[in-house]
Amino acid sequence: MDTTLTPGKTSVNVTAPQQLRVIKRNGDVVAFDASKIGVAMTKAFIAVEGDNAGTSSRVRDFVAQASQAIVEAFQRRLPDGGTLHIEDIQDQVELALMRAGEQKVARAYVLYREEHARARAAAGGDIEKPHPTLNVTLPDGSRQPLDLGRVETLVHDACEELANVEPGKIVEDSLKNLYDGVTIDGVSQALMMTARTLVEKEPNYTYVTARLLQDSLRREALSFLGIAEDATYSDMAELYKPAFKAYVAKGIEFEQLDDKLAEFDLERLGDALDHSRDNAFTYLGLQTLYDRYFIHKDDVRYELPQVMFMRVAMGLALNEDDREARAIEFYELLSSFDYMASTPTLFNSGTQRSQLSSCYLTTVPDDLDSIYSAIRDNALLSKWAGGLGNDWTPVRALGSYIKGTNGKSQGVVPFLKVVNDTAVAVNQGGKRKGAVCAYLETWHLDIEEFLELRKNTGDDRRRTHDMNTANWVPDLFMKRVFDDQEWTLFSPSTCPDLHDLYGAAFEKRYAEYEEMTRTGQLKLFKRVKAKDLWRKMLSMLFETGHPWITFKDPCNLRSPQQHAGVVHSSNLCTEITLNTSVDEIAVCNLGSINLAQHVVDGELDDAKLQRTVRTAVRMLDNVIDINYYAVPQAKRSNLKHRPVGLGIMGFQDALYKQGIAYASQEAVTFADRSMELVSYHAIEASSDLAAERGHYESFEGSLWSQGVLPIDSIEKLRLERGEKYIEIDTSATQDWDRIRDKIAAQGMRNSNVMAIAPTATISNICGVSQSIEPTYQNLFVKSNLSGEFTVVNAYLVHDLKERGLWDEVMINDLKYYDGSVQPIDRIPDDLKAKYASAFEVEPKWLVEAAARRQKWIDQAQSLNLYIQGVSGKKLDVTYRMAWFRGLKTTYYLRALGATSVEKSTVDRGKLNAVSNGSGTAPGAAPAPSAKPEASEPRGIEDFLQGQSGSGSRAPSAGDIDELGCEACQ
Template structure:
């Protein structure tokens, strides 16, 4: 007769095998018998059986389900052995060990009976082995000393759902979604929901350190703190001077960015997301940076190991100007950011003008064929899988935050799925979740009604996560509460195509994918609009492109498309080409919505005949007055007709030099000289006062129709009104930085 543990294991295997006809319990038993020790107990035999079943998954996928069932049973035995029989028991045990937030534990204790009744351990059968093994190894709460798990998979799901909910009803809805794997929050949320430090966000975009020692070491500290609590890091290094640059304080020469990135590499390896998984960081570098070639070698498997960073990921932050020169087989110039600091914060036509002006002024460190550098990028990408191509101008044209003074997108994150503005004071953050499309298949199709319900519940949970979030750095807290960004993705599209027998490249697959994306987007916007109606818009909403409305967004999108078409039809750019335009042409993303928001609702229709967007060229620019009243006017020296409603983009913004009331209610103005008069449109400031150092810009629409008939051409005049006093912005520094002689 077989020893009792083997007999029990045989019964267990046959119990789990009942609906898996292609698995063979006796084969598992044979493998267990060949690997067991003489005194093996039930726990050892179960571990051997799990390993044996998992090893047969490549032969028969059903073994993955069998191994998962065995592992789920082992987890249940482990928790029961510690006296944990319910969800509230699990929370009490974890709280007693100092793992959970007191408020969360108190909520569970108050509603223990109701929450315990929500748990359905049959949900464990949704797992296959790899998923459940990952959950067991990385996500389930463990006793600090014994390392025994303190929760079963369904307790884990309910902990996360409760941690993201205000009521038991919300927790129940979210738990049922997660239990059937229809929606999953990101890993930091799964790690930390309900914990003492509820760091629930996935991605952090840290702006490049300033070109100074204190700032660089401050960035190391920020990255370490973010990584400690499971954040993935995207960071730019484009502001730091290049190798060979003069250090005036010591009269020495800089070693460039590589030694700094070596230190960052070691920090990422050391601070490994709380010991649960490897640290993850991606460094972005502008393509014009003089250290770009050394940057591309950081992941090479050959060469000097002292100049390699094997833990960091690398990405190129590529302007359109570079790609135009690659296409034209023209030269590309590399610069030391200490000499051209303005390039980091410019994009689009404004970047093109400043970059070409710097070339013309002879400020480049060196020049090389654009295709040579592009080839080096492609080689790095092919050999290391790193050095991702991310496009700076497209990012800024489409990011909703790059609106009315919102800021500039300087880079993306590790996975390049988020685009947000960053600055020295703001670390962009995104709280993420993913909808499992495969869990929404019914009767040979996608259940779009259920999909919309899932999306709405997910948006609500993500929004609540922002309020519960604990931020490792003040810069992250400032940005996240100001912008309140959340990201909702999908997974399982390939599973949907396979289940519906649709070839991936078929028109039917394309149509289904398009509809899924539309339904998800519209349901998310709908839920967001409801939240705004209930709680008010997020603080930075007036700065977004969405705040301009659908009609404005459509016109700007048309203008950007026309601008790109004009560039493509023009002759290829060369290093000696003159500057083309004075400001970026924005292309806001239209935001479809089904419900009214607290803001006035625009008419969501395009104009029948889109109007052109005029961008005032910089060529021949001069300042007519630099002192006295500081009018700061710009004469561009061209003639053209401008219809009413034409958007005019400003060549520059500026910083207020005196504080005061906006007494006449006008704020920033854009004036276009027309014959003997002016066509004027005033942009209203959002506040009644203007503070010293407040940054302002311009980009408005003409209220009258006419042509620029005088000899000076368009006359742009930027000012901030303060009662009867005008506090003008001097554009001279802006133009000098671009190599244009302002004459004073």
């Protein structure tokens, strides 16, 4: 319905949700009236700005938009109707004002609430008459009195062994949100919502909320399995085992689980389930599993957390000699969060269609039949939840001659439009959007139009708004940029061998083709200034977020498999660098070490890391044999080369646990040494697997077989590129000769072993920071299917509490400054440095840390770059530095324009602990200037005038899955 708001003389329409009710402080339940939101906001503006605010068009428009946003938030939270407490509505009003930067108005509103709370207390408390007797409506429609004893037991269980949480407060506040006739699920929801609102004050409430959510999960799964109608946390010590056995039987009956799971010793596996590990989940982690991962039938999730981890472990142990022992070993690793398998593996391991691999890379040949076969392969691979990387360089350019028709080609772009629409039409198993990235080499004649594919202007038939694009850049182009020389664009139909050449061989042949253009032997070409094309690449990257910049030569010159083919592209997330051809679709199988779990007492625990890595490599190798392959080229390639990609996540958490700031030399050193240890143990684990199972088929002739390890391959890149264009640290601490000797004796089980993926969702499951990312924001609001809730940096809260700085004012300051600690005077400089967020860390630190990791990795990293106060000069320097330091790839650019106005530079009646933003933490980025430097290249600056980057600017941290590629991890 439309409700007209009439605060003062204003009048705006807000669409109110159906069947929402409000619980007043006296326990009465009344209909939701959206107009009161607008009235409350307008009164707050009037209190600050005077009576004229009531007729101000600015206030009127703000009130209308903010009111609608609040109503929509309630609709998302309660799509089928339900109840809200009056305090919850007022909290949302306060949050809307804070988010909009209306600090003075928000403060007036807070003071208004406090004044009325005191008045109510003086009059005898919030509840002016006895709370009505509460009855609960059961699923069959019958009613019974609310069992307050059970409610208290659930809440006390949820708070057990957690510091600074108050079970009594949760119970008391939850009762305010209950009404006579509430459903059982309504009781659970009230408890969770109450605990969730307290997270911003004490991060441990995220664990309380997760444990309260488990009550709903247990009730849903156990009743469906016929085990129990409900159960407490302590009950699960006995109930997990029968639930697990019933689950396996039901899953096989429903044709969802692999029949082979019934052949395991379910008694032994059931005994290994550890119900206490359910308590390790944050609310976001558990809700993520429930929303996306748990197996369900008719919308009923009958899989519980520990059951899911055991199902995945069993699926990965199917071919092991002692399946039960290995399944328990794998389960221990997953359920402890020491290591997490990738999303496709979590989705499908142990099911009847075990598509466990994350990434698929293809090369598209230059003929019509092959092009549409490649698009068909994309559809089949996407259907089973694979992320795709397509190499489109072989396809002839616009204007190229077509012998069969005596006509001219329309180039690559029209086909990419079909690829884009296929990704939309065929999503990932009905669970996630289809995801594909097209790669094109920088010498391709269509490269300029390729750069513009993601623009929002121009001919929409030549735009791809839903797919990703990446630039496959040869070293020769970067040299021409550095030396301010010309660059020639060719069609692959006349220069086909450039596609398979790299390093010095590419440079020699490219020069020969350039000479042919001067003699007239080649007619179809275009000559441009390398710097002009580079500027356009950076401009489009800033404007649209694409194409990503990836480097062809280091990917090939350092590839262990250069004897067996050529790396023509990376994957959807730019961390996989495997050979592709007409006959082979490269496949990679991913998983990530939780680095934070391996920092013990402030130091990296090498012994624990070794144990984790050895088991993880075994799990990844098992994926190759168990995996379902949608197309034969993928199976052929994966069984022949057996590549895996072991990565890391929780890097930022590991730094916090050691007291290290991201923007520091100590962090760079930790990136170096931690990755060296992961590499050392992973390569040894693969070699030991080769001793047990045999080396991979194409091992002979590889760099491994020649005793050349990733750290050694840097020298080949240096020789081919030239000393002038490279600077890489090559220090080491481990006994690498021992590993070389072992490989010489045993071989390698896997052609490739390491790759650092984005871990967009699996890091949420484990409750740590994504991949190698710095903290995005220290406090933000997350929206998901279950509503909105606050996520706060627990490490920061802990440090502030230790120094007596954590209070309501600090919470409000962090909200106002989007989680940034830099403008807050009370926070000491050492904490400002430690808790600098992504845009407050100069990008050079991201590149330096990545370069130190890259020397140990046989594949690549998904490296997001964050640039505050973006300018042409900053982009130019950052991406040149990435190439100069030997990085193989880069991923998303997260850019904030130089014309952006920070809240910290605006006087909005700041709280008493806030500075004007004039200071910055050591190593943190300074506040951006409002004007670009006059001496900078104009390509970016012309675009920047009046804009802050429509496509590549940073998304809200609340939209967590946008910060990395979910398709891979």
